[in-house]
Amino acid sequence: MTISDISNLLFAEGWVQTLVQGAVKTLGISLGAFALGLCIGLLVALAKLRGPRWLVACANCYTTLYRAVPELLLILLLYYAGTDLLNLAMAAMGRPSVEVNGFMAAVVVLGIVQGAYSGEVIRGAIEAIPPGLVEAGRAYGMSRAKLLSRIILPCMLPFAIAGLSNLWLVLVKDSALISVVGYSELLTAGRQAAATTKHYLLFYLAVAAFYYVITLISSMVFRKFESGFERWMPRNV
Amino acid sequence: MDLSWLNNFSTELLRGAGLTVQLLLISAGFGFVLAIAVALGRLSNNVVLANASRCFSSVIRGTPLLVQIYILYYGVGSVLAGFPLIRGGVLWPYLREGFWYVALALTLSVGAYVGEVLRSGLRAVPKGELEAARAYGMRRGQILRRVWLPRALQMVRPTLAGESVMLLKSTALASTVAVTDLLGAANIVRSQTLRVYEPLLLVAITYIVLALIIEKSFKAMGTTSQRRVQ
Numbered sequence: 001m002t003i004s005d006i007s008n009l010l011f012a013e014g015w016v017q018t019l020v021q022g023a024v025k026t027l028g029i030s031l032g033a034f035a036l037g038l039c040i041g042l043l044v045a046l047a048k049l050r051g052p053r054w055l056v057a058c059a060n061c062y063t064t065l066y067r068a069v070p071e072l073l074l075i076l077l078l079y080y081a082g083t084d085l086l087n088l089a090m091a092a093m094g095r096p097s098v099e100v101n102g103f104m105a106a107v108v109v110l111g112i113v114q115g116a117y118s119g120e121v122i123r124g125a126i127e128a129i130p131p132g133l134v135e136a137g138r139a140y141g142m143s144r145a146k147l148l149s150r151i152i153l154p155c156m157l158p159f160a161i162a163g164l165s166n167l168w169l170v171l172v173k174d175s176a177l178i179s180v181v182g183y184s185e186l187l188t189a190g191r192q193a194a195a196t197t198k199h200y201l202l203f204y205l206a207v208a209a210f211y212y213v214i215t216l217i218s219s220m221v222f223r224k225f226e227s228g229f230e231r232w233m234p235r236n237v
Numbered sequence: 238m239d240l241s242w243l244n245n246f247s248t249e250l251l252r253g254a255g256l257t258v259q260l261l262l263i264s265a266g267f268g269f270v271l272a273i274a275v276a277l278g279r280l281s282n283n284v285v286l287a288n289a290s291r292c293f294s295s296v297i298r299g300t301p302l303l304v305q306i307y308i309l310y311y312g313v314g315s316v317l318a319g320f321p322l323i324r325g326g327v328l329w330p331y332l333r334e335g336f337w338y339v340a341l342a343l344t345l346s347v348g349a350y351v352g353e354v355l356r357s358g359l360r361a362v363p364k365g366e367l368e369a370a371r372a373y374g375m376r377r378g379q380i381l382r383r384v385w386l387p388r389a390l391q392m393v394r395p396t397l398a399g400e401s402v403m404l405l406k407s408t409a410l411a412s413t414v415a416v417t418d419l420l421g422a423a424n425i426v427r428s429q430t431l432r433v434y435e436p437l438l439l440v441a442i443t444y445i446v447l448a449l450i451i452e453k454s455f456k457a458m459g460t461t462s463q464r465r466v467q
Contacts, residue, residue, distance in 0.1 A: 069441045076437060177301075202312075208300040
């Protein structure tokens, strides 16, 4: 196979477009799942740190179980359970069963898995905040919500950013698992191309290259963030 | 919850669990050797060696494991099938199995991920201990075997426990290339009995138990002292 064969396959036959579309979808579900995971993670972290005892037990159960079971298995379970529950709810309301939107399903499933991990990262970061800062805020008479939005969240970010950047990279790679339930992201696009042209090695290598570029660029961006935060961090903490 | 199917499929599930454990042990064993090589390569003064191992771990850690498995199984597999010599050869029955491709992919990823962990451990060993070993007249291999590696492993033991659980979870990807590991067996039950939740939940519990066993056995190896060595 020569270079011209490869460029012919990728560009003249338009497969590179399919892959780019898949990559955009992969980025979309990863971003959505990251945002959802952050929200869940924040709730879980607050539940673990401030919640009543039964809530702490629930949160511990969630983070432990979801980190011990393979992501592929969780994705299968959540996907089937989610669609079944939705259809049960629709049946209860007397509506016909619906086809689940693949994008939303992927975001929700990956976000729930991601929440378990980001919950631990955020909890660790909140615990790392120097207690004097929170006490000072309380001394100014801030309410709990204000304390959270003005002190705890901004101050925890520098401690959390390294862990969160790792989680983002893991998430981009885990998003490939969504292909087993049939949503057409990057890996599914590559599989279509490979199956149609019978050039399996070429197209799977191309898919890997796309993922590699995504992870390289995002780790560069995160490193920039991190060094930006570092300027404001006290050196001796 | 109806578990009446369990009798008919218990052999499949047990065999699947066996395959999962086999995958885990094979890739952990070979991967660990590779990880030591990668870690030493990254710390080496030889520019070519250092850059080669850095590229290796960057590429392996920057692409999804599932894609790597597909590249090896479908990509390399289809290329290998094109050679009549290999197709007719003695090794073909093994080369056709998904198992060995998954084992190779897992070994490579253990090499890359654990290699990075070991590198940080090796760098954290106090210089004085290595100098003391050299002062006793140990050769480089002896220093590595007797002092450097054991001290580094002691320091990164908690991280290694986490990596082992990650590896256990990664073995589930074998089911995507028609290997009947634990999850693959559950998928067989799923397709034959049309039950979705029971087999998946049962297998999930098995994975949790395996993960607990891994964590307990790492704990049994003793505690890492948190005392800082001056």
